[in-house]
Amino acid sequence: MGKMRVASAELRRKVVPADAAAALIPAGANVGMSGFTGAGYPKAVPLALARRISEATAAGTPFRVSVWTGASTAPELDGALAEADGIELRLPYQSDPVSRRKINAGLMEYIDVHLSHVAQLVWEGFLGHLDVALVEVSGITEDGRLVPSSSVGNNKTWIDQAERVIVEVNSWQSTELEGLHDIYYGTALPPHRVPIPLARPGDRIGTPYLVCPPEKIAAVVETDRPDRNSPFTEPDDASRRIAGHLLEFLEHEVARGRLPANLLPLQSGVGNVANAVLNGLGAGPFENLTAYTEVIQDGMLGLLRSGTLSVASATAFSLSPVAAEEINANAAAYRDRIVLRPQEISNHPEVVRRLGVLAMNGIIEADLYGNINSTHLMGSQIQNGIGGSGDFARNAYISFFLTPSTAKAGAISSIVPMVSHVDHTEHDVHVLVTEQGLADLRGLAPRRRARQIIDRCAHPDYRPLLEDYHQRALAESPGKHTPHLIGEALGWHERYLATGSMRA
Secondary structure (H helix, E strand, C coil): CCCCCECCHHHHCCECCHHHHHCCCCCCCEEEECCECCECCCCCHHHHHHHHHHHHHHCCCCCCEEEECCCCCCHHHHHHHHHCCCEEEEECCCCCHHHHHHHHCCCCEECCCCHHHHHHHHHHCCCCCCCEEEEEEEEECCCCCEEECCECECHHHHHHHCCEEEEEEECCCCHHHCCCECECCCCCCCCCCCCCCCCCCCCCCCECCECCCHHHEEEEEEECCCCCCCCCCCCCHHHHHHHHHHHHHHHHHHHCCCCCCCCCCEEECCCHHHHHHHHHHHHCCCCCEEEECCEEEHHHHHHHHHCCEEEEEECEEECCHHHHHHHHHHHHHHCCCEEECEHHHHCCHHHHHHHCCEEEEECCEEECCCCEECCEECCCEECCCCCCHHHHHCCCCEEEEECCCEECCCCEECEECCCCCCCECHHHCCEEEECCEEEECCCCCHHHHHHHHHHHCCCCCCHHHHHHHHHHHHHHCCCCCCCCCCCCCCHHHHHHHHHCCCCC
């Protein structure tokens, strides 16, 4: 690609300011935007669009669009458009506080979707016509191919399906990202599907570029702005203990012959607990690990740097500012060990199951029988969304869910009689881990699962309350498969809302 970021002479003629590009997005449009966990999202045009929306609204002409992305983005996109009251519908995942507030207030519609399902929904037309694709890239080759930036997400689908495409070329992104990506163009809808020829996490089955007919590109905007990611906090005692329990379990599984010495491909959700587990793996006995996941975060980058991890496949980076600088400075050194794919491939259920992924994801709460709530506070308020956890958990070789046993300085128990919202049913939950211990739920009937969860995962402050609930449920419904006291199953949540604590 060379130093010139827009090497195509034809597309250089389409370079315009961000305001001019934003003017190409009409009110009521469905807009597919790049971005996944704060990486690779457009930085200039969304801000210009937010200004345009604010001006139109002030003039008495409401102006809203629907925003489809890969996952969460950043304040320049989600935050700015939500603050301008410019988002009618958002999907499939968000983490912006302004958006969250408006969604929970009923001022913005939100569809929480499994990340692997989004592309298919768009191709099937269930979400309506995609009017505009707004995609960040790190460069455009002389023959017009698009070099993806720090995320891939749903960009292939947006470009294929949109009526017109706006490209942001971000010179902050390293030119050495070229060659890191693997864009697979072999997907199709039934009955025309064929097997995805991916047998190992590091396999490359596509092209390093996104392809778009030049005539479809309506505008090119040049930017030079960093991805905005937050630094991870240092692992606290609870995170380190969770990591310790998990690592001990993995060593035990290897010793029993149920896992190979280099484990199986790892998947890790985003967050401080997951990052602590990855750091723990770096200090453990395992070598030549692989990852088939959706994001590469600091802990995984550290494993690649040390050589503990030989290859990592994902759809995006999710890095602290320091780690992002490292990738930008040394992307070429990682090119043979990192593959960034479309999320319909990185999260593909069949591939996840075939590779035998070890899936590790965080939660909000779990109940006595192993049902998991990972999205809603007190049953009704969306936090972020299910993201890719369902794609991996349902199809994993071993599905781990990790959480501190309490929240809000002990006022909330993460282990409750019944979860207030279900994202992952007991059928998809193999291992539950808190700083208190690890409950291996595989092969256990519901009452035995409850015993493991109470004894091993619950905080001591709440263990007697859980024991009391469980024993009374057993006594009052001895013939029931999963005994519950329906009248008080959600009583802990009611108590918290009334008093500020789940404690009796």
